[in-house]
Amino acid sequence: xxxxxxxxxxxxxxxxxxxxxxxxxxxxxxxxxxxxxxxxxxxxxxxxxxxxxxxxxxxxxxxxxxxxxxxxxxxxxxxxxxxxxxxxxxxxxxxxxxxxxxxxxxxxxxxxxxxxxxxxxxxxxxxxxxxxxxxxxxxxxxxxxxxxxxxxxxxxxxxxxxxxxxxxxxxxxxxxxxxxxxxxxxxxxxxxxxxxxxxxxxxxxxxxxxxxxxxxxxxxxxxxxxxxxxxxxxxxxxxxxxxxxxxxxxxxxxxxxxxxxxxxxxxxxxxxxxxxxxxxxxxxxxxxxxxxxxxxxxxxxxxxxxxxxxxxxxxxxxxxxxxxxxxxxxxxxxxxxxxxxxxxxxxxxxxxxxxxxxxxxxxxxxxxxxxxxxxxxxxxxxxxxxxxxxx
Ligand code: SF4
Numbered sequence: 063x064x065x066x067x068x069x070x071x072x073x074x075x076x077x078x079x080x081x082x083x084x085x086x087x088x089x090x091x092x093x094x095x096x097x098x099x100x101x102x103x104x105x106x107x108x109x110x111x112x113x114x115x116x117x118x119x120x121x122x123x124x125x126x127x128x129x130x131x132x133x134x135x136x137x138x139x140x141x142x143x144x145x146x147x148x149x150x151x152x153x154x155x156x157x158x159x160x161x162x163x164x165x166x167x168x169x170x171x172x173x174x175x176x177x178x179x180x181x182x183x184x185x186x187x188x189x190x191x192x193x194x195x196x197x198x199x200x201x202x203x204x205x206x207x208x209x210x211x212x213x214x215x216x217x218x219x220x221x222x223x224x225x226x227x228x229x230x231x232x233x234x235x236x237x238x239x240x241x242x243x244x245x246x247x248x249x250x251x252x253x254x255x256x257x258x259x260x261x262x263x264x265x266x267x268x269x270x271x272x273x274x275x276x277x278x279x280x281x282x283x284x285x286x287x288x289x290x291x292x293x294x295x296x297x298x299x300x301x302x303x304x305x306x307x308x309x310x311x312x313x314x315x316x317x318x319x320x321x322x323x324x325x326x327x328x329x330x331x332x333x334x335x336x337x338x339x340x341x342x343x344x345x346x347x348x349x350x351x352x353x354x355x356x357x358x359x360x361x362x363x364x365x366x367x368x369x370x371x372x373x374x375x376x377x378x379x380x381x382x383x384x385x386x387x388x389x390x391x392x393x394x395x396x397x398x399x400x401x402x403x404x405x406x407x408x409x410x411x412x413x414x415x416x417x418x419x420x421x422x423x424x425x426x427x428x429x430x431x432x433x434x435x436x437x438x439x440x441x442x443x444x445x446x447x448x449x450x451x452x453x
Contacts, residue, residue, distance in 0.1 A: 079343070081311055086281060087281065094131055094156055096284075105134060106318075106331055107317070107363065132155075134157075139164070165200065183221050184220060186223055214258070219262070220405045225238050233273075237273055240278070256281065257284065264300070267286070267303040271303075286319060293320060293322075300318050302348040304337045356389045357384055357389070361397070369418045380439065392449065394414075412424070419434070420433060
């Protein structure tokens with residue numbers, strides 16, 4: 063499983079780049095090590111409903127067959143945990159669970175996984191009388207007891223509300239959030255963890271990870287451009303960020319987030335491996351900075367939390383409908399659920415986020431209304447016509 067080590071990657075090609083990886087600690091995820099002593103690992107996440115055991119097992123095997131080192135599964139309820147227990151019996155892959163609001167589920171999922179990801183911005187919603195520090199201590203105790211790795215997963219679309227003011231710079235808020243949580247884990251004497259700092263803007267991903275590499279020199283970094291969208295732009299955005307970081311030796315594990323039908327989810331791994339191989343072979347396709355030209359469509363890669371299976375088709379329809387606006391400087395966000403939908407659509411000119419039987423439409427952060435899956439694309443077009451006519 064996995065890629066050759068970095069030294070092999072360097073040594074097998076006469077055009078190879080001499081890249082020195084940043085020296086980091088080694089983080090154990092089952093039998094895999096993340097950090098400078100190991101190859102750059104690749105990850106993906108199941109987009110299937112976790113409780114659809116057959117579909118999730120199929121998805122995990124598909125990703126594993128394409129070389130995914132770690133596969134993430136979303137867990138939000140006891141029923142998801144029961145499904146995970148069954149899934150675990152049927153797969154050998156290294157699994158990581160993605161916990162959002164339900165931090166207490168860490169204890170129940172621990173026997174079935176090698177790693178837990180938590181989002182500092184989502185530790186506020188439940189049990190408001192319990193401090194974030196206590197919640198983190200709970201997760202750390204579980205990780206220690208079961209010999210798991212952790213990821214502090216900071217996301218620009220769901221920043222810690224206690225740190226984020228209306229006019230605060232998201233990059234500073236994200237870094238402060240990471241610093242706070244690194245402080246918690248280090249104070250607790252727990253070092254088997256990685257950090258990720260993700261944004262849908264590749265330039266933010268570059269800037270913040272350059273800062274993180276200096277601030278947290280020993281801690282392995284997980285790279286990702288979140289909600290990079292559909293191919294081919296999703297790959298372009300990710301490639302620009304990853305090329306600029308990997309060439310500096312920054313990045314120990316990577317996730318490419320693409321909006322894809324379930325059967326094509328393996329392309330996330332293919333693209334990730336191709337980017338790493340190209341960087342180490344000295345083949346660069348990007349310019350140093352990402353310059354957004356014209357229409358920018360942000361869309362999430364979907365996961366078990368997606369509220370309606372029509373989401374990927376909706377994202378594709380939005381892309382088709384907006385072809386005629388390709389040269390307009392507009393950002394449209396298309397998100398699969400209420401977890402990251404409300405936050406990630408705040409900064410877009412127009413944002414859609416899916417509910418089970420309707421789609422919420424926002425214009426510059428304000429809710430315009432809720433529309434059926436049939437109504438939403440024509441309604442979005444109306445909004446684009448109005449916005450572009452006013453420019
Ligand atoms: S927005 Fe929701 S459905 Fe989309 S990837 Fe994020 S959590 Fe999953």
